[in-house]
Amino acid sequence: MPELSDVITELRAEISRAMRSAADHDLQFEVGPIELEVTVAVTDGKKGDGKLKLWVVETGGELSKSQATTHRVLLTLTPTSRSKAPIKVTGAAFEDEY
Numbered sequence: 001m002p003e004l005s006d007v008i009t010e011l012r013a014e015i016s017r018a019m020r021s022a023a024d025h026d027l028q029f030e031v032g033p034i035e036l037e038v039t040v041a042v043t044d045g046k047k048g049d050g051k052l053k054l055w056v057v058e059t060g061g062e063l064s065k066s067q068a069t070t071h072r073v074l075l076t077l078t079p080t081s082r083s084k085a086p087i088k089v090t091g092a093a094f095e096d097e098y
Contacts, residue, residue, distance in 0.1 A: 041069070
């Protein structure tokens with residue numbers, strides 16, 4: 001199971017790829033707040049350090065109650081760039097798009 005930080009890192013990478021792609025297109029979309037809903041499994045540290053880990057439960061994944069407690073988490077993320085300029089993205093066009 002990926003950790004919550006891994007999911008957010010992958011989301012950041014996807015938005016970055018879409019930003020780079022947007023530079024060559026006339027039609028762009030400004031990115032607003034992103035709502036990300038995940039189911040996380042909370043597990044306690046096995047080494048006695050008391051740290052908690054948040055694992056994102058994958059579709060079809062199973063956890064026994066003895067391993068972890070699951071919770072639904074809704075995160076609202078507002079992407080910003082270092083320059084504070086609006087973030088614009090685009091995607092690949094489908095064959096029948098103009």
